[in-house]
Amino acid sequence: TQLLEQSPQFLSIQEGENLTVYCNSSSVFSSLQWYRQEPGEGPVLLVTVVTGGEVKKLKRLTFQFGDARKDSSLHITAAQPGDTGLYLCAGERGYTNAGKSTFGDGTTLTVKP
Amino acid sequence: DAGITQSPRHKVTETGTPVTLRCHQTENHRYMYWYRQDPGHGLRLIHYSYGVKDTDKGEVSDGYSVSRSKTEDFLLTLESATSSQTSVYFCAISDVRANVLTFGAGSRLTVL
Numbered sequence: 001t002q003l004l005e006q007s008p009q010f011l012s013i014q015e016g017e018n019l020t021v022y023c024n025s026s027s028v029f030s031s032l033q034w035y036r037q038e039p040g041e042g043p044v045l046l047v048t049v050v051t052g053g054e055v056k057k058l059k060r061l062t063f064q065f066g067d068a069r070k071d072s073s074l075h076i077t078a079a080q081p082g083d084t085g086l087y088l089c090a091g092e093r094g095y096t097n098a099g100k101s102t103f104g105d106g107t108t109l110t111v112k113p
Numbered sequence: 114d115a116g117i118t119q120s121p122r123h124k125v126t127e128t129g130t131p132v133t134l135r136c137h138q139t140e141n142h143r144y145m146y147w148y149r150q151d152p153g154h155g156l157r158l159i160h161y162s163y164g165v166k167d168t169d170k171g172e173v174s175d176g177y178s179v180s181r182s183k184t185e186d187f188l189l190t191l192e193s194a195t196s197s198q199t200s201v202y203f204c205a206i207s208d209v210r211a212n213v214l215t216f217g218a219g220s221r222l223t224v225l
Contacts, residue, residue: 033213042203042216043156088155090214100171101214103148103156 006104021074021107023089032072037086079111117217125223132191134220136204144207145187149200194224
């Protein structure tokens with residue numbers, strides 16, 4: 001059973017389009033992270049959200065943590081080819097699991113010029 | 114970039130042979146992790162360490178062992194490699210009990 005469900009699994013869009021990636025769970029997370037991974041490299045942290053309802057912006061990327069801390073979304077405005085990559089959400093469930101992140105399967109984004 | 118080095122970066126081995134992957138960090142971070150990444154399964158935690166000689170199992174630990182004799186090194190050993198252990202292995206580090214991970218570049222293992 002996958003604890004974190006990401007959708008869509010694959011996304012192919014044209015440069016300039018907007019997109020949203022979702023990360024959903026039935027479990028509550030004390031914090032949630034979004035990572036981006038390029039081929040042949042390890043994931044790189046984009047953002048951490050910790051408060052229910054929290055919204056963080058990173059240039060054209062907007063991250064939201066659900067009010068109940070069970071879900072999150074990543075919205076990209078005016079996507080560029082440089083945004084191409086695998087986007088992973090990861091969550092931590094409480095103090096007893098501190099430092100142990102559970103990852104979603106990822107969303108592979110392709111932005112065509 | 115954080116100082117995390119994984120070695121080897123690529124390895125091909127045969128079923129039944131022992132394999133050791135090494136993760137070396139220069140950040141003096143207390144927490145180190147080994148994950149494997151497979152298509153359709155995302156990243157899954159194999160083992161982790163909260164300090165020297167302090168290790169514990171993750172969700173997919175069967176067939177793997179780890180050792181951490183120094184803060185900077187975390188070794189992952191496959192005692193007898195199987196084809197199901199063909200994967201890309203990532204080492205990660207974090208400071209304090211943070212959930213923010215910094216990853217190495219990965220080690221691609223193929224077991225024939």
